[in-house]
Amino acid sequence: MSYVVMLVGVGVLVLLVAWLPMVLKELPLSLPIICVGLGYAAFTFFPLENPEPLAFPDATERLTELIVIVALMGAGLKLDRRIGWRTWMITWRLLGITMPLSILAIALIGWLWLDFPPAAAILLGAALAPTDPVLASDIQVGPPRSGEEDEIRFSLTSEAGLNDGLAFPFVHLAIAVALLNGNQPWGALLHWFGLDVVWKLAAGIGMGWLVGKLLAFVTFRVPNRANLSRTGDGFVSLGITLIAYGITELVGGYGFLAVFVAALALRDAERNSHYHERLHDFIEQTERLLMMLMLVLFGGTLAHGLIDPLSWGAIGAAVVILFVVRPLAGLAGLAGVRMPLGEKLAIGFFGIRGIGSVYYIAYALNAAEFDVPNALWAVTGVIVLLSIIVHGTTVTPVMRRVDQRRRAVDAPPGRAIHPRMEKARVSPDP
Secondary structure, three states: OHHHHHHHHHHHHHHHHHHHHHHHOOOOOOHHHHHHHHHHHHHHHOOOOOOOOOOOHHHHHHHHHHHHHHHHHHHHHHOOOOOOOOOOHHHHHHHHHHHHHHHHHHHHHHHHHOOOOHHHHHHHHHHHOOOOOOHHHHHOOOOOOOOOOOHHHHHHHHHHHHHHHHHHHHHHHHHHHHOOOOOOHHHHHHHHHHHHHHHHHHHHHHHHHHHHHHHHHHHHHOOOOOOHHHHOOOOHHHHHHHHHHHHHHHOOOOHHHHHHHHHHHHHHHOOOOOHHHHHHHHHHHHHHHHHHHHHHHHHHHHHOOOOOOOOHHHHHHHHHHHHHHHHHHHHHHOOOOOOOHHHHHHHHHOOOOOHHHHHHHHHHHHHOOOOOHHHHHHHHHHHHHHHHHHHHHHHHHHHHHHHHHHHHHHOOOOOOOOHHHHHHHOOOOO
């Protein structure tokens, strides 16, 4: 009977994947909010097993890992803008200034406010600093060649694509600190820097670009009607995702970084092909289905008391991490950039936390012993929950207001631009 009920539940979930985004498009709600609510209700009113991550550590790590790499491929395929120093300047600032400041500030809050040991505090900072590529989909650019690539959406999409890979060295730093056990800290630090920073980042970027270019050749350049784009099959994007991730992990690089770079290389090889839209549509649907499954389970952990042990002081720390640290770090990273203050605030505010943070905590707890695993999960859970609720209810009205102001500025004097004409006047980057 439970198996049949599960089949019905999965069927309902699949239908909701297709239906809910259309219904929620103009509402101040998001798909993640609905999913968490459904999960909370299901695990409250039905005798379902508690899906807490400490009880299923490997499953938690692998499911979140799959969701993140699928989301990273989708984020890379969306971007029409060619990669460059100047054209991606805001992205580099978010990665080079905002994210390190966020990691430092969150680690200090974990150490001084929450009384976490150093290893756990570093892990908390590394896990909660990156903008999530999964839950940030509502604030990302539009599909390939759609022209929906303003500076806010582009910056958050490109940041979410790269910062997951760049947060990994700090996760490994937390693991190295947890595993010290009286060993020489300088030797461990040098090993961490050489392997987890230099080699793994270089291997992730290099392998991602190489795999992306090779598969782009097979997809678009192989002659005699034998290239993959002729098939019109969107599931090829999933194959590219798994190959890029798997090969890079085999050589000891950061697979997250490789997947996003491979997607950029694929777009760069043939920018005007309509096949990119097929690839993106399939990977986006896959991501949405996996995300809904994960968030339903997350709602189940909340129903079973994931965040119940938190004190009011810990909840206050979570609020500061989410709504003070990231916005201030975002403004610091964008200092000196010629951009309206409202857009800077939007970029800082919408640093959404989600599935990526869950993955990092699960990965680290499976790799080393941390003294406060329950507290790490509770703080991460409440921050993800707050991000889902607050960002999910504000993204639609805030971005609508930003778009209206931009149209008013771009319109000729005395002439307003109708919203329906906006998409027509934006041409994609060739």
